[in-house]
Amino acid sequence: MAIKHILKLIMKQKSISVLITLQIAIAVTIIGNTSFISYRTLQNWLIPSHIAEQQIVNVYTRVFDKNVDKGALIERDLQSLKLISGVESVSYAANELVLATVNGRNFAHATLDTDNQGENVALFAQTPGAVETLGIRVIQGRSFYDTDYIFGNSNQDQRASVVMISDDLAKALFPQQSALGQTLYLHNNRIPYQVIAVYENMMLGEVAAYTNSWYHSAIIPEAHFSTNSQVNYLLKVSKNTDKSVFDTIENTLFEEEGRIVQQVEFAARAKKRLWDGRSTFAFIMIGISGIAILVTGVGIIALVSFSISVRKKEIGVLRALGASQARVMKTLLLENTLLAVVGIAIGLFSALWLNQYFVTNLRIQGLIVPWLAAVVALCVWLLSAIAVYIPARKAANISPAQVTKTS
Incomplete structure (x- = not known):
C-alpha cells in the first residue's frame, strides 16, 4: 500500500489521527521523564561513598x-x-x-x-x-x-x-x-x-x-x-565491630544526668535511609509510567476501534475488491506507525524541554539518557502497534457481504 494512499486515509480522519498522535506524544513525555528520573535516582546506589560505612x-x-x-x-x-x-x-x-x-x-x-x-x-x-x-x-x-x-x-x-x-x-x-x-x-x-x-x-x-x-x-x-x-x-x-557496641555507648552516655540518647547507628544505616527516600521516589515515578502506559494503550484501542467502526464500509469495499485480511491489517498498522512516529518525535522534544525545566528550576535529578530515550520510543511504538492490532484484526475479519449489502 502506497504511503500516499495511507496519508489520504489519515487526512480523511483528521480528528482521530490528531488525538492518537497527541496521546502517544503525551505518553512519551510522561514515560520519558519518569524513566530518566527513576534511572538517575536508582543509579545513586552505585555511587561509592569512599567512607568506612561499617566503622x-x-x-x-x-x-x-x-x-x-x-x-x-x-x-x-x-x-x-x-x-x-x-x-x-x-x-x-x-x-x-x-x-x-x-x-x-x-x-x-x-x-x-x-x-x-x-x-x-x-x-x-x-x-x-x-x-x-x-x-x-x-x-x-x-x-x-x-x-x-x-x-x-x-x-x-x-x-x-x-x-x-x-x-x-x-x-x-x-x-x-x-x-x-x-x-x-x-x-x-x-x-x-x-x-x-x-x-x-x-x-x-x-x-x-x-x-x-x-x-x-x-x-x-x-x-x-x-x-x-x-x-x-x-x-x-x-573493623568487624558489631552492633553490641551501641549498647555500651548508650550506657556510657546514660551515666551523665540531664540528657537522653536518641539514636546510635552506623553510617551505613544513615546512607541506606538517605537512598531509601530517593528509591521510593523512583518507584513512584515507575508507577506513574505504568499508569501512563495503561491509559495510552486503552486510549489507542478505543480511538482505533471507533475509527474502524466509522470506516467499516470502506474496509468492506476493500475486501470485496480483493484485498486480503493481511493487506487490511498492514494498512492499519502502517497508518498507526506514521502517527506513532510523529507522536514519538513530539513527545521526545517535550520530554527534553520538560526535563531541562525540572533540572534547572526544581533541582530534580534526571538528565536525558540517549539509550533510555530510544528504549522509551521503541516501547511506546510497540505499545501502540499492539493496541492497534486488536481492533485491526477484528476489522480484517469483516465480511465484505456484511458491509456492502444494501438495506
Whole structure:
C-alpha cells in the first residue's frame, strides 16, 4: 500500500489521527521523564561513598536539663567514649553527622561576590579526633595542629582560621589553580578560612548528596555548642565491630544526668535511609509510567476501534475488491506507525524541554539518557502497534457481504 494512499486515509480522519498522535506524544513525555528520573535516582546506589560505612558511628543525644554545663559535659563524654573497647577515635559533631543532616544547607564561596551562590558543601565543624574518625586521607597540605582548634559556646565570637576541603570541592572552587593557601568563605556571613589541605573525595553530608554534590565537603577545626538541645558525636570503631557496641555507648552516655540518647547507628544505616527516600521516589515515578502506559494503550484501542467502526464500509469495499485480511491489517498498522512516529518525535522534544525545566528550576535529578530515550520510543511504538492490532484484526475479519449489502 502506497504511503500516499495511507496519508489520504489519515487526512480523511483528521480528528482521530490528531488525538492518537497527541496521546502517544503525551505518553512519551510522561514515560520519558519518569524513566530518566527513576534511572538517575536508582543509579545513586552505585555511587561509592569512599567512607568506612561499617566503622563510623553517628550518636544523637539531647540535653533536656538547661542547667547542665554543656562544655564540661562534652569534654567528659569525649573522654568516656574513648575508653570504650573497640572505639578507635571520637569527635564532637557540631554541625553534621555522616550522611545524616543536623543543620541546614551550607555553601562555600571562593570570593566575596554576593551574586555568586557558591558550592553546596557538607560542613563538618569538629573537635580533635575528627580527621581520624572520618578517615580523612590528605593528598595535599597538612592536617590540623592542636593550636588550630577552637571549642566553646556559640555565643562567643571565636572562629578557626583554617579549613580542609575535598578534592572535588577544591576543583569546583579553584579550577585554574591550586586550592592550597587560597581563602575560602563559609557560613551566611562569609567568614574567611585559609585552605591548608585537600583530601581524597568522600561522601559525607546528606545535604551535599541531595544536591548531587557528592563529594563536596569541608572540615573546620572549630566546634561550638549552642543553646539548643542537640549534642552529637562521631565515633570510629574497629573493623568487624558489631552492633553490641551501641549498647555500651548508650550506657556510657546514660551515666551523665540531664540528657537522653536518641539514636546510635552506623553510617551505613544513615546512607541506606538517605537512598531509601530517593528509591521510593523512583518507584513512584515507575508507577506513574505504568499508569501512563495503561491509559495510552486503552486510549489507542478505543480511538482505533471507533475509527474502524466509522470506516467499516470502506474496509468492506476493500475486501470485496480483493484485498486480503493481511493487506487490511498492514494498512492499519502502517497508518498507526506514521502517527506513532510523529507522536514519538513530539513527545521526545517535550520530554527534553520538560526535563531541562525540572533540572534547572526544581533541582530534580534526571538528565536525558540517549539509550533510555530510544528504549522509551521503541516501547511506546510497540505499545501502540499492539493496541492497534486488536481492533485491526477484528476489522480484517469483516465480511465484505456484511458491509456492502444494501438495506
